[in-house]
Amino acid sequence: MTEEQLEKNFQDRIDAEQKIEPREWMPEKYRKHLIRQISQHAHSEVIGMQPEGNWITRAPSMRAKMVLMAKVQDEAGHGLYLYSACETLGINRDELVEQLHTGKAKYASIFNYPTLNWADMGAVGWLVDGAAIVNQVSLQRTSYGPYARGMVKICKEESFHQRQGYEIIAAMAKGTPQQKEMAQDALNRFWWPSLMMFGPHDSDSPNSGNAIKWKIKRESNDVLRQRFIDKTIQQAELIGLTVPDEDLKWNEERQSYDWGEIDWDEFYEVINGNGLANRQRVAQHKKAHDQGAWVREAAKAYAVKQKNKEVLV
């Protein structure tokens, strides 16, 4: 079959809502796009462990500590499901980690914001995981089989993440005036960065043409962002917090909220490495990876020793 025929068959299958599996023919650009997107997604899960891991030792109760540990452990798991999906495209784990360390691969810029106090654990679970869920629910229908199946598994686990965050922030909003102020402050700091998680406006989104055509991406940035806003406002109002957007207004006709504008300069600053915690996040990952090198070497040596034993018996 010619390249052209292969490409046509491929697109026909995509249009018929079939999933593409690892060893099947796919355009090189489709493979590249997926490697970039899935690895970025995997790195985000793994780097996302840091802002919350930061508070495990200072959790205010045993219950809170257990919950936070389980949540951070889940994020490690999400990273691994995604690395495993990414590896089916013919790239290995070492290369993926290397790309994170050299900065060739990116991760979600939301994790370059610091978590300053316990209220931030509430805001992160409620808003950051909340935004991630909206995106990931949509990606359950992505066209690449292993990625779609990874998303289904991840979505099942995410709802606990968002609920534990909302529980924290709701408790603080109902606490002393100082606690309520902390909750409001956390919302103020995390609201806009959470909206930025959906990426640039559709009109400024250069990569989305092919991604939509190949059904890697099923819905546009703006559609997903609006869905998140419409879901979240009621939750803020219910616990007496105010979303920091003066232009926020219910639009009866659209049955949806009108809202203000994202500070895109801040968005690009953080993406380009100048957020508050960019350098720290990658340095921390590299340090943990390097410090674990002896464990990996020892495990390998042990495996060789076991194999030699098998030969003897």
Added chain:
Amino acid sequence: MSVDNNQGELWEVFIQSKNNLPYKHVGSVHATDKEMALQNARDLYTRRGEGRGIWVVPSQYIVASDPQENAEFFDPSEDKIYRHPTFYVMPEGSKNI
């Protein structure tokens, strides 16, 4: 690029979610030996009671059919409709068959 961080070999993971159900592929893990592969698979894929049995197999030992050759490879079964019960004509009025 040829970086090697000793992250172990790739193993495919199969889980039986309930008694009497077939094992199903769920993904993969990295490990340097069988025991580690099993433990990693347990920690990664069964954190919420998703499994009551796990198989791990080194990925290099999986032999897979080639999707590009699906047409020829699966062709022998295409034209054998007599392998299906609906092919046969039963006498009018016959029951329980």
